Amino acid sequence: MYCTSCGNQMMQGAEFCPSCGVKTNNKEEKAFNVEDRNSFGFNILSFFIPIVGLILYFVFKEKTPIKAKGVLTWGIIGFVVNLILLI
Ligand SMILES: [Zn+2]
Numbered sequence: 001m002y003c004t005s006c007g008n009q010m011m012q013g014a015e016f017c018p019s020c021g022v023k024t025n026n027k028e029e030k031a032f033n034v035e036d037r038n039s040f041g042f043n044i045l046s047f048f049i050p051i052v053g054l055i056l057y058f059v060f061k062e063k064t065p066i067k068a069k070g071v072l073t074w075g076i077i078g079f080v081v082n083l084i085l086l087i
Pocket of ligand 1: 003007019
């Protein structure tokens with residue numbers, strides 16, 4: 001990784017740049033990931049209404065990829081189950 005301020009190469013996961021001392025955004029990224037986990041409610045919703053799961057996937061994928069993957073997976077399972085029940 002490189003410093004966003006001076007372009008100096010830094011150690012992976014460094015909190016401050018050793019060259020110019022500017023704070024890196026490592027901590028902010030970690031704070032985002034706290035909320036990134038599978039949501040039971042959204043997964044159930046995606047299972048019963050797959051199209052909602054697909055929409056939620058595109059809404060979540062930027063900031064919470066784990067949650068997004070969960071709703072997408074359950075949306076696909078729900079879609080397949082609905083298809084089987086229709087046949
Ligand atoms: Zn720097």
